Amino acid sequence: MPDQRVGAYAEALLAVASVQEQSSRITDELFRIGEALRNNEGLLTALGNNRLPIANRQGVVEDLLGDKASEVTTALVSMVVATGIGGHLPDILDAMAELAAQQRNRVLAKVRSAIELTEDQKTRLADAIKSSTGTDVEIRVIVDESILGGLVTEIGDDVIDGSVRFRQAQLRETFA
Amino acid sequence: MTATMKRLARTFSLVGVVVLFAATPVGAVGETIGTCMFEKIENADLAALKGPANKDALLSFEADLEKCFEAPNPILPEWDEVIWGGAAFAILFAFMWWKGFPAVSRAMQARSDRIAADLGAAEQAKNQANAVLADHQEQLGGAKAQAAQIIEEARAQADLVAADITARANEEVAQMRAKAAADLEAARMQAVSDLRGTVADIAVGAAERVIKSNLDADTQRALVDAYIDEVASTNA
Structure with a gap:
């Protein structure tokens, strides 16, 4: 996936998270989800498998996160998975964390x-x-x-x- | 004149003499007593013999007739035969001299030339054979020398190969010994390393069990604080 596209998704997620009340928590949850997926290749492959129905992939996200993350976090991850680039979630979420840090110098x-x-x-x-x-x-x-x-x-x-x-x-x- | 022609001339001369003398008795034999007496009577002047005055002539005539009773000379022919025989011989000899001798001479000359040519060719062939023989002998000598040289070179090469094989074998033995020693040392080092690894596993495992049993919340916090202090003191 091109870095430009990863950066665009990272900016979008950060923009959505930053306007939320618990923006810090959301960005932290997204970062942790990205690191967790980076170490779970099987789950990452399933989320990035576009031959699976979108509803099924989103169902996996909701089952995994459920009450462990905020609704906004779950919705953001579910949205990325629905767009068909779930396999690049670790890179996107990592880029988002770096971008968030850069915005605060x-x-x-x-x-x-x-x-x-x-x-x-x-x-x-x-x-x-x-x-x-x-x-x-x-x-x-x-x-x-x-x-x-x-x-x-x-x-x-x-x-x-x-x-x-x-x-x-x-x-x-x-x-x- | 060649010796052959001289022999031919002598042969023909002898034949002529034999013919001459052999023909005379034959001629005499052919004249009978009656013929002799008839010829003498016919040629005699019988009238002149008559009378006493011609007594001597008559006696001579009688003596002449009595010669017809004499046997012919077995050696000396009559002169006429000698003349005819000599003439025939001369003619024959001349003819032979004119026609026979040149033909025979040419034939003999051709034969002589052919024999001489054959002798020359034989001599040449002999010379060639001698040359070939000499060449073969020379080649044989060269081949023998070359064979001896090849044998000597092969022997020298064999000696070199044997020396090389021996040197290689010695070198391989030395290498095998060195390799065996190195393998033995490597095996020993590996055994020591394995033993060290085993000891390390045992020791670290024991340490890990001790650490895990002691890693309670306070210890974890203490570790984190120690880490933070260590990072902070890095620039000091």
Whole structure:
């Protein structure tokens, strides 16, 4: 899919989300949905399969999100799936998150954590990153229990891995 | 005149002499006593023999007649026969000299030439054969020398090949030994690595179990806070 088309959908979703009362929550939910779909190839293929009836694809979205996301979030994802580009949802939602950060003159920072972070932790982490790199970042948290503990921060191509899983790997290399 | 023609001349001369002398008795044999006496009587002047005054002539005539009773000379022919025989021989000899000798001479000359040519050809063939023989002998000698050279070269080549094979075999043995040693070392290193990996798995697994059992909410928060502090202290 061309980047231009991905960008257009991202702008549209962000425009709709930004006029909602809980715009921050919606954009955060959309970002998390995109990351979840990126790691679930089977579900992504089903949502992008245009040979399936639109109603069926939208039904899958509603069954998955249901009460786990806001109605607006569910409606936006359902709309994208209905247009036949459900297979590109991760890229679109990722572009939307980056676009949202850019609109606030920030850089998107994807943070993987085994637990949910508090607002205070997010703020302190953003401040720490700014003090470290000189860049204002917008924290987007992805709960990933596979890292066991700690955090993994991705800012563009840079990765700061402070997870327990990474420490274990280092320990294994040391033993080996 | 060639020797052959001389022999022919002598042969014809001998034949002529034999004919001459052999013809004389034959001629004499053909004259009978009666004929002899008749011829003498007919040629004699009988009138002159009559009377006593011609007694001597008569005695001579009688003696002449008595010669008819004498046998002819077996060796010397009569002169007329000698003349006729000699003339015939001369004519025959002249004819033979005129016609026979040249033809015979030409035939003999042709035969002599042919024999000489044959001898020349035979000599040439002999020379050619000798040349061919010499050439063959030379080629044979060259072939023998070449064969000896080839055998010598083959022997030298065989020695080189044998030396090369031996060198290769030694090299392969050395390589095999080196490879075996390297394989043994690699196997040993692999075993050590596997053992280390197993030990690491056991140790890390044990550590992971310990960590998981201790990763409660407070620990998780502590880890997050430690991470944030570590990032914040990076620029310090």
